Amino acid sequence: MSTSPVWHPFHQHGLGEYIPLVTRGEGAILHTADGRRVIDAISSWWVTTHGHNHPRIMAAMREQTEKLDQVIFAGWTHEPAETLARGLVEMMPDRLDHVFYSDSGSTAVEVALKMALGYWHNRDEPRHRILVLEHSYHGDTIGAMSIGERGVFNRAYAPLLFDVGTIPFPATDPQPTLDALEAACTAGDVAAFIVEPLLLGAGGMLTYPPEVLAEMRAICARHAVLFIADEVMTGWGRTGTLLACEQAGVTPDILCLAKGLTGGCIPLAVTMASAPIFDAHYSTDRAKLFFHSSSFTANPVACAAAVANLQIWREEPVRERIATLSRRLGEKLEALAQHPQVSNPRQCGTMIAFDVDAGGDAGYLAEIGPRMREHFFARDVLIRPLGNTVYTMPPYCISPDDIDRVADAMATAIETCAGS
């Protein structure tokens, strides 16, 4: 049916679903070739923070393209990378004094794992075990899949995935989580514990309280287990604060940032590390250097976009926008939660989610998912439910009218798509 050679991610071409052609972006809106104005209610997969084509970010990239397109970053440097690294160290929690660049959330996570194992290796205390939280998602490369939830999306690749220790998700009672973490850390072979702070994204928009995050961090500190915060999705204001960790007063040993780092317009990621991690690799011995790179590490145009993003955070009322958006979304969620077929309504900052009763049809492959996606698209709203979980996480610039449209589309989706 399709004549395009393009193979799309997380898309079943065999179903022959319509693939919209997007020609222009503006704020929270995507314009398509067939003249539609679609509300981007999931921030183009959680990346767009200030809106599409933000003028300051676009201008910064244009300006950078006049100067330097790309340069090797092993032992060479450039102004946008230096400015960005200094800005990040200043803006992010104290102790995260070192900035390592890469290109995506998955690679930021791979880098974090390699830093953790390198730390223990270079100290001649080999620890290799990684602890993860149940239902986590950290990316689609082999290492990132290994530390994520196992399921239909990685079953074919299971033979390549390494073994990890899984800590139960802190659902209603956090005690089993904390006990399991304490017990696992006591074994002494644990290199690091990696978490999505407060909000698990791809695992189904699951939330847990800041106090639990703080307790988990404290347990790791007591056992000298490195604490890695994967804020690839939660970072840059999604959860209401710049970082989710902020709400728990937690500073990780290693922090992963990507998605909103450039305002979500061009690929770039960082893995920030505290001094002990960097120092373990600092030596006159070349065998102890950090063995990781990719061709486009710290691309100057991408770094310029991120520098502009930091300026927007410093100079524009971003936090106020986030607070206003969170309040409006909270009101919508309250109304939607009244529906008898809605369960487990939850909010974390600018993200609201709920589960739709589909008569036992649940999980990632639930048939109700694509049915609702179609329903939303017919109403010019871009929402991709996670199975029977519906959520929105719009750019912070979305207008009150467009929030109304998104909420209305959600209400009619529940009424027309839910089971009886």
Ligand SMILES: *Cc1c(COP(=O)(O)O)cnc(C)c1O
């Ligand atoms: C999206 C995501 C990743 C992977 O980022 P990519 O840029 O898609 O590789 C990693 N961790 C979390 C928590 C994410 O949401």
